[in-house]
Amino acid sequence: MKQRKKMNQNTFLLLITIVLFFLMYGIGCALFKDAGFAKTQNFLNLFVSNAGLIVIASGMTVVMITGGIDISVGSFVALACMMLAWMMERKGIDAVPAVLIVLATGIAFGFVQGFLVAYMDIQPFIVTLAGMFFGRGMTAIISKDMISITNETFMAWAKAKIYLPFGGYVNKKGVLIQPYIYPTVVIALLLVLAVFIMLKYTKFGRSLYATGGNEQSAMMLGLNVRKVKLKAYVLNGFLCGVGGILFCLNTLGGFVEQAKGFEMDAIASSVIGGTLLTGGVGNVFGTLFGVLIKATIEAFITFQGTLSSWWTRITIAALLCFFIVLQSILAMIKKGGKQD
Amino acid sequence: MEQGSVLEMRHIYKTFPGVKALQNVDFTLKKGEIHALMGENGAGKSTLIKVLTGVEEFETGEIHVDGTEGAVINRSPQEAQNRGISTVYQEINLCPNLTVAENLFIGREPRKAGLIDWKEMNRRASELLKGLDIHADVTKTIDNYSIAIQQMIAIARAVDMSAKVLILDEPTSSLDDGEVEKLFSLMRRLKKEGVGIIFVTHFLEQVYEVCDRITVLRNGQLVGQFTTAELPRVQLVAKMMGKDFDDLAAIKTEEGQIGKEAEDIVIKAVGLGKKGYVKPFDLVIRKGEVVGFTGLLGSGRSETVRLLYGAERSDEGELFVKGQKHSARNPLSSMNCGMAYLPEDRKNEGIIADLSVRENLILALQAKRGVFRLLSRKQQEEFTDKYIEMLQIKTASRETPIKSLSGGNQQKVIIGRWLLTNPDFLILDEPTRGIDVGTKTEIQKLVVELASQGMAVVFISSEIEEMLRTCDRMVVMRDSAKVGELSGEEMNQASIMSTIAGGQ
Numbered sequence: 007m008k009q010r011k012k013m014n015q016n017t018f019l020l021l022i023t024i025v026l027f028f029l030m031y032g033i034g035c036a037l038f039k040d041a042g043f044a045k046t047q048n049f050l051n052l053f054v055s056n057a058g059l060i061v062i063a064s065g066m067t068v069v070m071i072t073g074g075i076d077i078s079v080g081s082f083v084a085l086a087c088m089m090l091a092w093m094m095e096r097k098g099i100d101a102v103p104a105v106l107i108v109l110a111t112g113i114a115f116g117f118v119q120g121f122l123v124a125y126m127d128i129q130p131f132i133v134t135l136a137g138m139f140f141g142r143g144m145t146a147i148i149s150k151d152m153i154s155i156t157n158e159t160f161m162a163w164a165k166a167k168i169y170l171p172f173g174g175y176v177n178k179k180g181v182l183i184q185p186y187i188y189p190t191v192v193i194a195l196l197l198v199l200a201v202f203i204m205l206k207y208t209k210f211g212r213s214l215y216a217t218g219g220n221e222q223s224a225m226m227l228g229l230n231v232r233k234v235k236l237k238a239y240v241l242n243g244f245l246c247g248v249g250g251i252l253f254c255l256n257t258l259g260g261f262v263e264q265a266k267g268f269e270m271d272a273i274a275s276s277v278i279g280g281t282l283l284t285g286g287v288g289n290v291f292g293t294l295f296g297v298l299i300k301a302t303i304e305a306f307i308t309f310q311g312t313l314s315s316w317w318t319r320i321t322i323a324a325l326l327c328f329f330i331v332l333q334s335i336l337a338m339i340k341k342g343g344k345q346d
Numbered sequence: 347m348e349q350g351s352v353l354e355m356r357h358i359y360k361t362f363p364g365v366k367a368l369q370n371v372d373f374t375l376k377k378g379e380i381h382a383l384m385g386e387n388g389a390g391k392s393t394l395i396k397v398l399t400g401v402e403e404f405e406t407g408e409i410h411v412d413g414t415e416g417a418v419i420n421r422s423p424q425e426a427q428n429r430g431i432s433t434v435y436q437e438i439n440l441c442p443n444l445t446v447a448e449n450l451f452i453g454r455e456p457r458k459a460g461l462i463d464w465k466e467m468n469r470r471a472s473e474l475l476k477g478l479d480i481h482a483d484v485t486k487t488i489d490n491y492s493i494a495i496q497q498m499i500a501i502a503r504a505v506d507m508s509a510k511v512l513i514l515d516e517p518t519s520s521l522d523d524g525e526v527e528k529l530f531s532l533m534r535r536l537k538k539e540g541v542g543i544i545f546v547t548h549f550l551e552q553v554y555e556v557c558d559r560i561t562v563l564r565n566g567q568l569v570g571q572f573t574t575a576e577l578p579r580v581q582l583v584a585k586m587m588g589k590d591f592d593d594l595a596a597i598k599t600e601e602g603q604i605g606k607e608a609e610d611i612v613i614k615a616v617g618l619g620k621k622g623y624v625k626p627f628d629l630v631i632r633k634g635e636v637v638g639f640t641g642l643l644g645s646g647r648s649e650t651v652r653l654l655y656g657a658e659r660s661d662e663g664e665l666f667v668k669g670q671k672h673s674a675r676n677p678l679s680s681m682n683c684g685m686a687y688l689p690e691d692r693k694n695e696g697i698i699a700d701l702s703v704r705e706n707l708i709l710a711l712q713a714k715r716g717v718f719r720l721l722s723r724k725q726q727e728e729f730t731d732k733y734i735e736m737l738q739i740k741t742a743s744r745e746t747p748i749k750s751l752s753g754g755n756q757q758k759v760i761i762g763r764w765l766l767t768n769p770d771f772l773i774l775d776e777p778t779r780g781i782d783v784g785t786k787t788e789i790q791k792l793v794v795e796l797a798s799q800g801m802a803v804v805f806i807s808s809e810i811e812e813m814l815r816t817c818d819r820m821v822v823m824r825d826s827a828k829v830g831e832l833s834g835e836e837m838n839q840a841s842i843m844s845t846i847a848g849g850q
Contacts, residue, residue: 207461209453212444216452219443226439227503228424228453286443 015336019280020292022332026325027295030302038309046173046185052301057190058083058253059271060297063279064201065245066272067293071205072238073218073285074123074130079246080268081141082115084261086250088145091153091260094160101159109247115141116243117236124235138269145262152261155254163189164255190252197248201290214238218285274322275300278329299325351412352377352542353398353431353511358407360397360566367393368404371568373561375511375542377412380533382553382574383546385563386586386643386808391546394563395513399426399433412510432504436516438496442489446482447471450503478502478532494525498532505536512536513544518552519644522622530556548644549825550579550847562586579847586642587810587843610634612771612802613654617663624649626663627828629821631771636793636803638813641823641846647806648690650823651773654804655687656680668770681714686764690775690806696760699749703741704730706748706759711766733762738788754785761792772796773804778812790816810839824848 035044042048053060062079069076086108093099093107115137122133155161167186174184205211213234216224225231253265277283278299279292303321307313348354353375360368368390375381385391396402398409400420408417411429420426423433440449447468448455456466471484480498482491488499497517504512514533518526533543533556545557553560553574560577562569562585569585610633619626624646631637639647652658654665656675665672667683677687689696697706708726715721721729730744737758741751748756757777764772774793778786793816797803807813813820819833822845830845 203461207464209455209457209462212448212452212455212462216441216444216448219441220439223439223441224452226423226435227441227449228427286441 015339016280016287016289018336019329019333020289020295023279023292023295023299023329027299027302030299030306034302034306034309038306041309043305043309045175046170047183048305050170050185050187050191052298052305053191053194054188055256055304056297056301057188057194058249058251058256059268059275059300060194060249060294061197061245061252062249062268063272063275063293063297064198064290065242065249066269067276067279067281067288067290068201068205068214068238068245069130069242070273070276070281070283071214071218071285071288072235073221074235074238075273075283076119076134076137076239076242076246077131077269077273078115078119078134078137078141079242079249079272080265080270081138081145082112082246083250083253083265083268084145084263085141085148086112086247087254087257087264088148088153088260088262090160090251090254091155092148094155094157095153096149101157101163104157104160105251108251109244112243112245112247112250113240114243116240116246119243120236120239123239124232142262145260145264149260150262152259154259160255161258164258168192188255190255193248194252197245198290198294201245205288205290210234210237215286218287220286271297271300271322274326278322278325280329280333282333348374350376351410353412354408354410355394355398356408356410358394358397358404358409360393360402360404366566368397368566371407371563371566372571373568374571375544376559377510377542378537378540379558380537380543380545380556382557382560383544383563384548384553384560384582384586385569389563389586390566391563392515393566395433395515395544395546399423399431399513427507430510431513432507432509432511433513433515434497434500434504434517436519438493438500440488440496440500443487445485445487446475446491446499447484449488449499450474450484450506454507474502474506475499478505478535480532492525494521494528497521498529501532501536505541509541511542511544513546515546516548516644517545518547518549526552548642550582550642551825553582554579580844583642583843583847611666612668614666614669615654615663616666618653618660618665619662620653620658620660621662623658623826624653625827629654629828631802631804633770633802634797634800635819636797636805636817638817638820639804639806639823640810640813640820640842643808645823645846646826646828647823648775649826650821650828651687651775651804651806655685655773657687657689678713681710681767684768684770685773686710686767686769686771687773688760688764688775688777690779697748697756700747702745703734703739703748703751703759704744707733707763707766710763714767729766733759733766737762737792754789757789758785761789765796769801771802771804773806775806776808777805778807778809786812810842814839822846 062083066076066079089108089111090104093104094101119133119137122128123130166189168189169184169186174182177183205214213229216227216229217231217234221231257264275296276288276293279289279296281288281293300322303318307315307317351374355371355373358368358371371390371394373394383391383394393402397404400422409419411418411431414429418429420429444452450471451467455462456470457463468484475482475484480495480502482495482499488496501512517529521529537543547553557574559571560574560582561571564586611630612633613629613631615627615629617626617628627650639650641647649658653660656677656679659675672683704726707730708721712721727744733739734741734744739758740755748759751759761777778789790812793803793805805813805816814837819831820837820842821828822830822832822842824846829848832841832845
């Protein structure tokens with residue numbers, strides 16, 4: 007029997023994503039050195055401004071590993087923000103119960119969608135398309151106007167800076183500027199880690215991969231595929247709840263048009279991070295880097311100053327093509343090289 | 347339960363709407379034996395397996411499993427597995443994206459502090475495979491391995507879950523000889539360890555190679571349980587086909603009345619074959635000849651004609667069409683060489699249900715001409731009317747959707763479709779299956795008539811009588827290989843059966 011030592015193709019994809027991120031960031035540092043691209047704070051801002059997306063894309067990855075998809079997440083984020091703003095500003099509900107209600111709504115939203123997908127055998131695209139319309143519609147029903155959040159507790163969370171003990175510099179006035187992050191980033195990164203451990207080291211995590219790899223087989227191997235799928239959507243719903251809250255901590259308001267196209271950002275980040283739309287393959291760290299790549303492109307455009315912000319989308323489009331083609335090529339190579 | 351039995355099924359009845367799938371079937375499996383379950387299509391083999399493993403419910407009867415008091419009823423494959431009955435299906439049920447170790451242990455992973463202990467899992471997986479002499483790197487994903495290895499890994503999983511009864515449902519149909527040998531040695535090893543194995547297969551040779559006993563089913567009824575050594579092959583074939591050997595020997599066929607223009611060779615195959623699909627064969631088909639392909643289900647009849655037509659690419663040998671080498675092998679190029687192929691699976695490969703009779707009829711001709719030489723509506727209608735008349739297709743009008751026609755008439759439309767392309771060589775794979783007797787005879791007559799007009803025809807049918815009536819020559823297939831050609835005097839049921847059975 008011939009043994010070929012070669013890297014697992016999925017590890018290879020992940021590696022490419024990570025290398026690409028650092029390469030792009032490196033180029034940014036070289037181009038916009040004077041403007042401060044290389045500053046630690048700028049790097050941290052990639053996380054700060056995308057904490058919500060990181061969590062939501064993680065949830066998306068979980069769903070995509072089972073072979074599903076959720077295009078309702080953008081609408082749900084808008085709904086979550088609107089609910090928070092409305093409850094705290096119009097109804098005088100405290101921040102803590104408001105947040106808990108949003109989380110519960112997320113879980114319920116995920117449960118209903120998951121039930122329809124798993125037990126009614128409806129296409130995830132259709133189910134979550136309905137979810138998407140529903141979420142956006144409900145947002146407008148709550149309020150068509152923009153509601154800004156002024157709740158003190160919520161504002162305190164949003165403004166709580168966590169200073170890092172390194173990477174500081176002294177500015178022109180001789181004041182030491184310490185780089186900082188917000189609690190949102192800590193929550194986002196902890197959740198990524200938790201999802202990673204769940205995917206790799208729990209029975210549920212492996213069942214997700216088995217289901218996405220071959221549903222029929224997973225069933226024959228004795229897994230309760232319906233339950234696994236339902237749980238995946240519930241988990242995704244919970245992560246959407248958290249993601250929506252983190253997003254709201256960043257924007258501090260509710261508005262119908264918020265987070266439009268957010269679902270596509272989440273899907274794009276997952277795919278760039280090595281998740282296959284066909285299911286069975288995905289890594290949440292890859293997804294994190296997928297988000298960071300998108301964030302880096304945005305930073306590029308901000309620093310450049312004259313380019314239209316739509317270039318972000320165009321670049322993402324090019325990257326998506328690149329990764330999808332790469333995945334196909336790897337799959338073809340693999341198919342050709344079977345061994346006995 | 348009897349001493350030494352690991353499984354007993356008694357008086358099993360199962361009905362599907364309109365079909366008595368199992369009637370009073372008994373089945374006993376001993377500890378440490380390999381037991382073949384045989385029968386032609388629709389005999390009830392898979393229903394029996396499904397009833398046993400809880401995929402289907404049965405109406406009456408009892409199942410006893412060693413180690414369990416009283417009769418058991420399995421409601422799901424899971425429950426069956428918990429009672430020690432594991433199945434490895436023909437299509438492998440493993441997850442391609444997971445590693446070998448995970449596929450072996452999923453659902454029962456070793457854990458440490460609540461989390462999966464990958465090291466331990468990989469170690470135990472390697473040990474398990476080593477113990478069964480299977481060579482595979484357990485940390486690699488399963489899609490790195492051939493079907494044969496995957497199958498053995500599936501068996502390893504079943505065995506490790508303490509299987510007392512192991513069901514192998516056509517495990518060898520996509521394996522080559524070497525792989526089959528490996529599988530057999532694994533089976534023999536398990537047998538020694540006391541596992542009872544139910545082996546479902548169509549391959550006679552394999553049955554005689556590894557099996558201790560044989561149970562034959564036909565039309566949902568038990569034909570009998572036999573010891574392999576005491577049942578000659580010819581008898582086995584006769585039992586499967588439902589004819590007593592002696593009866594058949596008495597029947598003689600009349601000499602065919604179709605003239606043979608021996609000089610015109612239409613198809614000549616030299617060493618044509620495809621690894622793991624059909625073993626290399628030589629074949630000559632002449633103008634005006636009807637050649638039948640016979641053999642048990644799964645013997646490679648359909649595979650052979652698919653190879654001739656290019657629906658499946660051969661990887662060795664050569665094919666000559668009307669003396670010219672035919673190398674670019676795909677259906678369209680074959681069509682352009684004057685071949686036409688009517689596939690076995692009418693529903694999936696033949697008709698397009700929602701299109702009208704006319705649209706279905708002109709399909710092949712239009713494909714042959716290409717998109718840029720459209721047939722005019724008037725031409726289409728003329729052709730359609732002509733063939734409806736000629737083939738006596740019973741349809742309300744030429745615009746009726748084909749799905750509302752009866753099976754026999756659908757078949758006629760498809761035959762018409764190919765006749766329209768004016769082929770020199772027509773392949774009909776099971777054209778008479780599932781259609782009424784009257785239409786069957788019409789189709790047989792049509793085949794004979796076409797041949798007398800100079801067309802070369804390959805005719806495949808499961809019914810030997812029908813083949814004897816229509817064919818000038820019969821090619822006999824067994825275990826994916828051509829094992830004989832019969833014509834003239836030697837073409838009778840007895841000799842066909844003994845050729846199919848082979849050996850003794």
